[in-house]
Amino acid sequence: MSVRGQINLLTNQIFTGVFSSSDSWFGCLIRPSSSSVVAEETIDSVVTTESLLNSVVKIICFSRKPNHFCPWQNMPQRKSHGSGFVISGKKIITNAHVVANNILLQVIKHGSPKKYIAKVEKIGYESDLASLVIENQEFWKDMNPLELGDIPFLKDSVVVVGYPKGGENISITKGVVSRIDSKQYFPSTTNLPVIQTDAAINHGNSGGPVFIGNKVVGVAFQCLSNSNNIGYLIPSSVVKHFITGQNVGFCSLNLSYQPMEDAKIRSHFKMNSKMTGVLVYSINQHSDAHNILKKYDIILSIDGVAIENDGTVILRNRERMTLDHLVSMKQLGEKTTLKVLREGKMHKFSITLRPVQKIVRNIPSYYIFAGFVFVSHTVIKQGSKGKFKYQIMPQKAGEENVIISQVLVDKTNVAYEMFKNLKVKRVNNVKVENLKHLYQLIEKCCTKDLRLDLEDDRVIILDYQSAKNSTSLILERHRVPWAMSKDLID
Secondary structure (H helix, E strand, C coil): CCCCHHHHHHHHHHEEEEEEECCCEECEEEECCCCCCCCCHHHHHHHHHHHHHCCCCCCCEEEEEEEECCCCCEEEEEEEEEEEECCCCCEECCCCHCCCCCEEEEECCCCCEEEEEEEEEEEEECCEEEEEECCCCHHHCCCCCCCEEECCCCCCCEEEEECCCCCCCCEEEEEEEEEEEEEEEECCCEEEEEECCCCCCCCCCCEEEEEECCCEEEEEEEEEECCCEEEEEEEEEHHHHHHHCCCCCEEEEEEEECCCCCHHHHHHCCCCCCCEEEEEECCCCCCCCHCCCCCCCCCCCCCCCCCCCCEEEEEEECCEEECCCCHHHHCCCCEEEEEEECCEEEEEEEEEEEECCCCCCCCCEEEEEEEEEEECCCCEECCHHEEEEEEECCCCCCCCCCCCEEECCCCCCCCCCCCCCCCEEEEEEECCHHHHHHHHHCCCCCCCEEEECCCCCEEEEEHHHHHHHHHHHHHHHCCCCCEEEEECCC
């Protein structure tokens, strides 16, 4: 059989039954033909297609998540898998949640049984992205880096490639861009653009590339539960920001605002009929805007882009995004210009942008005294179905919420054993700034009684010396190795 005939046979074996004759895959039109003659462009397409698949990998992650309820230990080891793809610089892009809390990472190339050890080079939970490196140079043989494209338009056809559940080999699904929007990326508070598609995205697709032609326009990372054919992609613009930025975070004005859709509130703040904007009601002290803007300022535009009364801006072609999009994609230290209405007078301010203040602490800090387990991380209460609620942004540097996550029962504390998931506001009438501050206040207590005031005005009173003496016995009884996390010891 001729070379052309062999390629034609191979093409039919791979693609017949997967795509209809009219399907375009990676920009290459493949039509099984009764003729043994294969056009030169079809041969090139087969080679190009195989080259793209070679750059998509399967990632196996062995991990142990921190146990926020018992912060001195981890959850049981688990094994999961996701997808990733090769970019320039001998790096692999995937989702942060694919490799989070890893103790061992393995990467498998398309069509190969060999597993290569990988390490996380950079991880950004705000964008749910991570880059991996592999030291074994054998892995990089015949691996071609994929190129990032631009944000697609509505109804553009996209192809999702990865390793979802249901099989071991590479999987390809196809759909269209059904929406371009913005939403918060869990678990951060950052509002970033997303692409919605009806292409099938399942567990294991996370971190895999989404193609238009031979360029990556997005990274698969979420699907909407209890819905049909709604999956989300991280746009290539966010990926580029993550790759090129010195800081993995995303910038923010670090302020809170409310819409101005009601005519009465617009009139009250002296807006004329041509003005649109949002009302600032809180400014984070970490922000450069804290010393420039004032409470009840009205932001009319950012970098010349008008802010609508509902807090959105036009991205392109009538696609609307929240105003956060205008600053989130800038780099650390860049400036942005705000047009502001203050008490009826127009002002222009230049603000230096900083990343959003991180509130996610992967490894929780803790301190145990008299069986009370004090923790400091994002969790303040345990909500319905075991899900956690997250703290508001701290209002000044070093401020954290400190809660009693549980009580290791003993005769010393049995009267308070139901006092769980409650924020500690004061120790001996001194306001608690953070966990280390609470630790210092308790350890340096010089009064007979130790008083803890909680968020709902409940009070704990302990005999300080008896409570302190009971701590070591309680730790031994409950098999807790240390009374505090290493960061407090340091």
